[in-house]
Amino acid sequence: MFDLSGKIAVVTGGGKGLGRAIAQGLSRQGATVHVLDVDTAAASECAASCNGFAAQCDVASHDEVLSCFAEIGHVDFLVNNAGVVCAPGQPFTENSEEDWDRTFAINVKSIRNTASAVSEQMRDRGDGRIVNISSVVGVIAAPFMPPYSVSKSAVNGLTRVLARQFAPYGVTVNAICPGFVWSPLWEDLGEVMAKTSDGTQGKDAREVFQGRIDTLVPMGRPQTPEEIADTVAFLCSDGACNITGQILSVDGGITI
């Protein structure tokens, strides 16, 4: 679909779920893709199919991120995909201080860590793409999981700030907000919701997930990991060179 041959990408959290599909999607379009993840086995499996290498890296740790990127060297595309959910939080006092700190460290501070690791080289070259994977709940509130929802709003804010700072150097920074995508994240979240949310008791994770689709998605179906991957590839392509600071919903109309 796009010609990304010769380009080098880094996908965080690329071992599983959306990150894996994003890494494989960029690779199919010619890019070499390096995969950073806390799950080394999953990262290695994915990287092997993308001609890149895998690194064990907790993106919340600035030191770990800096040492991984020093090893990687040249980066054309940085995809900040790693993220965690934190639930339940209704009322919000259910979430501990540690819930807030961990969620913000992995979902938000990580982007500061990785963007700072590529900042100098992208500015010097006058070229580069940064794509942050945010969420529909960064656009609309998710009262069931306050730290997650607020962290994704922060991702959207950080995307705009970075876009402004990188713009004079020809580097674009955008965010994608997926709606509902079946992944290991949802396997766990669906189970938690089945135990703690009103109206979902006794259901399994997939039924809880389907219930959200039926009630919230105008187009009536979930998003696929490949649809998110295609959007990332577009934002990395030549055709998107003048798009920056945008928060792009891929959610079947949830946020209309």
Ligand SMILES: NC(=O)c1ccc[n+]([C@@H]2O[C@H](COP(=O)([O-])OP(=O)(O)OC[C@H]3O[C@@H](n4cnc5c(N)ncnc54)[C@H](O)[C@@H]3O)[C@@H](O)[C@H]2O)c1
């Ligand atoms: N699945 C959805 O419906 C959905 C919807 C909206 C947004 N998102 C966002 O998409 C991204 C990917 O979600 P997913 O559903 O694939 O999640 P997932 O839990 O299935 O996979 C996340 C991956 O990130 C890795 N990871 C977790 N913490 C990490 C850390 N500290 N450092 C490095 N890697 C780490 C995990 O090991 C895993 O491989 C997340 O940012 C999530 O918030 C997902």
